[in-house]
Amino acid sequence: MEHTLRVLVRIDTKTSSACIEVRGCLVPENCGDLIGILRHTAALGAHLVVNLSRASHLDVLALDELLARADEVPSQPIAGGHTTVSVQIPERLPACLPPVPAHANPLDNELAFELAFLQRSTAVFRRPG
Ligand SMILES: [Zn+2]
Numbered sequence: 655m656e657h658t659l660r661v662l663v664r665i666d667t668k669t670s671s672a673c674i675e676v677r678g679c680l681v682p683e684n685c686g687d688l689i690g691i692l693r694h695t696a697a698l699g700a701h702l703v704v705n706l707s708r709a710s711h712l713d714v715l716a717l718d719e720l721l722a723r724a725d726e727v728p729s730q731p732i733a734g735g736h737t738t739v740s741v742q743i744p745e746r747l748p749a750c751l752p753p754v755p756a757h758a759n760p761l762d763n764e765l766a767f768e769l770a771f772l773q774r775s776t777a778v779f780r781r782p783g
Contacts, residue, residue, distance in 0.1 A: 657711060657750065659684040661691055665700060672700035679711035679750055685719045692727045696737050702727070704741045711750040717743065 660678030665671075672695045680688060692702055704720070706712055724739040751773050761769070 655750070657681045657684065659687055661688065663691065663695055665695075665698070670700050671703060672698070673703045673705055675705045676709045678709065679713075680706065680709055680716045680720070681711065681713040682716045682719065685716040685723075688720065689723050689727070692724070692739065696727050696739070699737060701737050702739045704739065707742055707744045709744075710748055712744070712747040713749075714747060717747070 657679030659676070659680060662673075662675040662677060664673045664675070666673070674688075674691065674695060676688065688704075692704070696702055704724070706717075721741060724741060727737075727739050751769065
């Protein structure tokens, strides 16, 4: 299953802050992309708030990596100090639907529709056996 990182960056020029809202999947494979976005945004001289509460999938290893590497994001001197990075984490880590194993029971119509059209999973198009 493909995990897609979707990020919305909002800049508040009054407070020199930026809200980076993650809405897709944050997994180890794309955590570096998010760090890159943080670096670019920090280069604008903004305090960063990373909001993970609307993510559809948060992998615990990616979260560890994000927290460990957030301090590496270079800070630039701005009026009153340096940029900061804070991370808002939901109480539970959400996960997108797992891939359907080839030996799984036949799909019912509702699940097939969900996977094929809402999740766009190619697993439902595989022939059994
Ligand atoms: Zn995912």
